[in-house]
Amino acid sequence: MTRGLTSTIALAGLFILVGIDIWVTPPNPYQSPPLVAFGSGFSASGGFCGNLLNEISTTVPGQ
């Protein structure tokens, strides 16, 4: 077994994951945000590992 095989498995796994995801929740290009967040005038809204508490405190009453 070579690193080529494990690398191929990683790539295949990734494509399967994205493929299933596209099938279940297809992206909608008509809902895409402006090209760049900086200067867009919109609040940052992406998920981020450091912002768990901030995010919940604004979405779950009482937290």
Added chain:
Amino acid sequence: MMRMVLFRIALILTALILVVLVSLFSGVRFGIMLLAGFGFGVVLEGLRFGFAGPWRAMILHREPAGILAQLLAIGLVACVAIPMLAAHPTELSGAQAPIGWAMIGGAFVFGAAMQIILGCGSGTLVNAGSGNPVSLVALPFFALGSFAGAYHIFWWTDLGTLPIITLKGGTGLVATLIGLIVTAGIFFMLGKKGSRGLPRRYIIAAILIAVLAICNLLVAGQPWGVVYGLGLWAAKGAVMLGFDISSSIFWAASSSVGRLNSSVLTDYTSLTNIGMVIGAVGVSVWRNRDLSQPVPSYPLRTWFAVIVAGLALGYASRLAFGCNVGAFFSGISTGSLHGWVWFIAAFMGAFLGIRIRFFVGLEPS
């Protein structure tokens, strides 16, 4: 020779086609994020720039070059990110999180686990892409751990958490840069004579990583991260298999439900994660020699340790509010004090992890 050139051109075209497809079907911003992910993967794998390896080199051999390069990259990002965050507080958000007992414990465990498999958040993705079987096995468990860590996050934060402390504006930038210089000075002095200089590839890598991280912040509105995307993948899988997530405050929150119902091709950390794996595959294929190397064989107890370390990486990084990328790199470079505490705790954990790595047979003692 000509065949190799054509092959490499085909590789680049394939990557660009993927970016165009994501731009067309998700939006141009998401296409740019995938491109940034490719960049991270190419730089990390192509220039052998990482986090776990340099920490190990410092601890075992007193070679500080890798850590000095990390601090250089963080400083470069801080010079742009901290003033930008102060000037545009709504459009841009930093990696700011509170210091707490669970955060410190999580960083310690993460530091240990990343030395066991010799791969951190970004390293596990890049190593999996370049054909490392240990990272390939650890990766899905990393994602599961990240999902579970977020599931239980409030139980852990209830153990005690300070308010978020952020170094802001000009004063915050100066304080951050002084902190980085002092830290670099300590590692420089502790380093072995003759191994203190920064190799050119590290300087180039630090500059390129900094440029990509700044692009990440400006385009996505948030810093470079890894763990959130992995947890989201596992959460999506859990929901698809019928797992009830309504009892989790985090996963049942409207923002999480919104992301679970959206494509991973619209999630910034997922896109850079995907890009990193593909970028690392691309570099390995480009080199045309790495992928023909045989993979080492390990005993069963080693694979068990890899699985446990993968779970620990994911779970602990959630309690620590990020991994080496989201907490250490992005935390410090966007002025969050938790990034500094994360670094100290994780570095202490690394001493333990190095010992465990020998013990479980991932390395001959």
